Amino acid sequence: MTDYFIGIDGGGTSCRAAVAASDGRILGRGRSGASNILTDPDTALRHIEEAARLALVEAGLAPDLLSKSSALLGVAGNNVGDAVSYVSARLPFQQAQIVSDGLIALQGAVGDADGAIAIVGTGTIFIARHHGNLHYLGGWGFQVGDLGGGARLGHAALQESLLAHDGIRPKSALTASILDEFGHDPTRVVDFARAAHPGEYGRYAPRVVQFAADGDPTALRLMSEAAKHVDDALDAIVDLTGGDGRLCLLGGLAHVYPAYLADRHRNRLAEPLADALTGAVALAVQAFQREAAGP
Amino acid sequence: MTDYFIGIDGGGTSCRAAVAASDGRILGRGRSGASNILTDPDTALRHIEEAARLALVEAGLAPDLLSKSSALLGVAGNNVGDAVSYVSARLPFQQAQIVSDGLIALQGAVGDADGAIAIVGTGTIFIARHHGNLHYLGGWGFQVGDLGGGARLGHAALQESLLAHDGIRPKSALTASILDEFGHDPTRVVDFARAAHPGEYGRYAPRVVQFAADGDPTALRLMSEAAKHVDDALDAIVDLTGGDGRLCLLGGLAHVYPAYLADRHRNRLAEPLADALTGAVALAVQAFQREAAGP
Structure with a gap:
């Protein structure tokens, strides 16, 4: 069972992260640089980790909780299999899902x-x-x-x-x-x-x-x-x-x-109702609580 | 004073030439390959000369009359100065003018x-x-x-x-x-x-x-x-x-x-009224007879 849920809104100019407890309440946020997984996956990975660490820090949590967290990332280019495989294999989280930037925006805007x-x-x-x-x-x-x-x-x-x-x-x-x-x-x-x-x-x-x-x-x-x-x-x-x-x-x-x-x-x-980052957090909680509760 | 007038319709897939006497009557025609002065000026030059020679031959004239002829060439890219300078300096005619492919088409279609x-x-x-x-x-x-x-x-x-x-x-x-x-x-x-x-x-x-x-x-x-x-x-x-x-x-x-x-x-x-090649011949006669009659 995961301790914390992290939502990531990864864009071409900046990467935003938020960390939530299992009730979905956002505890802290972080922001870093560009995270385009298609054009520069290594920089994207660095900025994803940086934003997530900053969110943990803002929440008053230890940064090494990253490896015990479940993350959901909304990024452009999520339909390009190679880029997703490369990034997925190198993420610092206990478990992670990559979805489209559009999907986290939808979740933020209209909720469930x-x-x-x-x-x-x-x-x-x-x-x-x-x-x-x-x-x-x-x-x-x-x-x-x-x-x-x-x-x-x-x-x-x-x-x-x-x-x-x-x-x-x-x-x-x-x-x-x-x-x-x-x-x-x-x-x-x-x-x-x-x-x-x-x-x-x-x-x-x-x-x-x-x-x-x-x-x-x-x-x-x-x-x-x-x-x-x-x-x-x-x-x-x-x-x-x-x-x-x-x-x-x-x-x-x-x-x-x-x-x-x-x-x-x-x-x-x-x-x-809310922004894409909030949508990412909500989807993270849904995805991994559901998983944890599953058979 | 020039002996013969040559019109050239130079296109991306073929080059057509026609030779006329000073009364504008077409005596012979020739055809060769691509003559795009922008993308391949040397090939264009070779095909322009080849088409013009074939026109002289069809007219029963000596091919070396090229160097005593006045030519008007209608080509795409005539507004690109570098290409025109390069080609102009290497044409085999006594004198020549380069105009747009559109202008010879207009002349052919509507005459004077x-x-x-x-x-x-x-x-x-x-x-x-x-x-x-x-x-x-x-x-x-x-x-x-x-x-x-x-x-x-x-x-x-x-x-x-x-x-x-x-x-x-x-x-x-x-x-x-x-x-x-x-x-x-x-x-x-x-x-x-x-x-x-x-x-x-x-x-x-x-x-x-x-x-x-x-x-x-x-x-x-x-x-x-x-x-x-x-x-x-x-x-x-x-x-x-x-x-x-x-x-x-x-x-x-x-x-x-x-x-x-x-x-x-x-x-x-x-x-x-007529095609672009006919227009090129007519413009050749106009341009160089006018010039010969000028001050």
């Missing part, structure tokens, strides 16, 4: 009940729990997916600026602002676009959001096209779940979309 | 009059001549341009198939056909998309065209969205030119689009 989340950040993914079954929609990445995400929104703004430059679509303050940045030289936009990663496209998303808030017609159209993609995905979630339960928007654009979504979805939106 | 072409192939570009001034719209490549082109159409079909897989958009025979090819495994679609060049996306365009012809609702929607982009660009051409002169569709999708364009554009469409 049925419900759904739309993570609208650089990319987009939609996750629902219905009668205990999980459904994942979207999340296929920038190139042929992630519609409604910040990278696609930024991409649309660049494309729109070239169309405005050519007189194919109306010029606006948004397209002028982007063309200004590239010296009104379309070839510079093209050169940027050829090499840009999703995050670099995504850096234009806040500008679209801002210009839309100021009433720019092009920005408003791009926002409404992006929101239509989110509406479509939420409709699919409703088809799967009957629309039962809490619906939460998470991610960097979560505060932006409510104004643009269709009424049928906006009216259902609720604040998340 | 005002008019416009829409080249709808893997990519898209729109070129108009109005009161002697040239206007280029679009043509910025797959990543942030080329809307309505075959690569973007194929890309849209892949994206739509993932949305259908997730239940976000309706399934159709088109999306089923594409998902079948990838074993109904979205990660295989994503892997393909991550590495695909525009030409590889473009290989899905004929499938969209075919399914649309068979009445597939998804394919019809994709075709109509693509045609809307072409309509928008043609509207911009009308804004610039008043809609005067011949309007021709060229490129691999030229036979497809008339059925999908807005009436206002479809009703203006005309067959091209």
Whole structure:
């Protein structure tokens, strides 16, 4: 039987950990650096251990309790078997489970009940729990997916600026602002676009959001096209779940979309119950208490 | 004063040449291999010379007349200064000019009059001549341009198939056909998309065209969205030119689009007067006879 339960929220920029007693009450938290198990598994392992130790310390517990703890980790890339095997074999815990970052976010947002989340950040993914079954929609990445995400929104703004430059679509303050940045030289936009990663496209998303808030017609159209993609995905979630339960928007654009979504979805939106780290702790307790109580 | 005028239509898969007397009458034609001045300038130079020699031979002329001829070359990448300088310095002609492949296509299609072409192939570009001034719209490549082109159409079909897989958009025979090819495994679609060049996306365009012809609702929607982009660009051409002169569709999708364009554009469409090679010859005669007659 394990002494403590540790939840880990492992992200590309930081790793957060929390330790709980068997009643699920969080006793302490810790934070360290990037923990991307795909691009740098060894650094991820170091930061996972560091964050977990700091959580134990904050809880007033001995750091060597790590090896007597049960941990549940929510990470991006949990569907890549090689990375998971490598990391799993080297974790400092008594036992551990690796799940998706989306799943701990869902657990945090809706708790144990049925419900759904739309993570609208650089990319987009939609996750629902219905009668205990999980459904994942979207999340296929920038190139042929992630519609409604910040990278696609930024991409649309660049494309729109070239169309405005050519007189194919109306010029606006948004397209002028982007063309200004590239010296009104379309070839510079093209050169940027050829090499840009999703995050670099995504850096234009806040500008679209801002210009839309100021009433720019092009920005408003791009926002409404992006929101239509989110509406479509939420409709699919409703088809799967009957629309039962809490619906939460998470991610960097979560505060932006409510104004643009269709009424049928906006009216259902609720604040998340808790964050992804809290979700990870709850799932850790569930997974390993259930295991301990099992046959 | 030059003896003969040579027009060159240099493309990524073949190079075509034609030789004309000073009255512009074509005396002979020749054809050789790829002549992409950007990716392989030395091979391009060899194939340009080979095609030109074959044209002289077909005309019953001595191949060494090359060095007494004036040539005009229409090539992709004519706006990339380094490549043009390299090739220009090594051409076997008495004198030569390098222009865009689009310009010789325009000249072939509309002759000396005002008019416009829409080249709808893997990519898209729109070129108009109005009161002697040239206007280029679009043509910025797959990543942030080329809307309505075959690569973007194929890309849209892949994206739509993932949305259908997730239940976000309706399934159709088109999306089923594409998902079948990838074993109904979205990660295989994503892997393909991550590495695909525009030409590889473009290989899905004929499938969209075919399914649309068979009445597939998804394919019809994709075709109509693509045609809307072409309509928008043609509207911009009308804004610039008043809609005067011949309007021709060229490129691999030229036979497809008339059925999908807005009436206002479809009703203006005309067959091209001649091909791009003929346009190159005409421009060669114009450029160098004018020069010879100049001060």
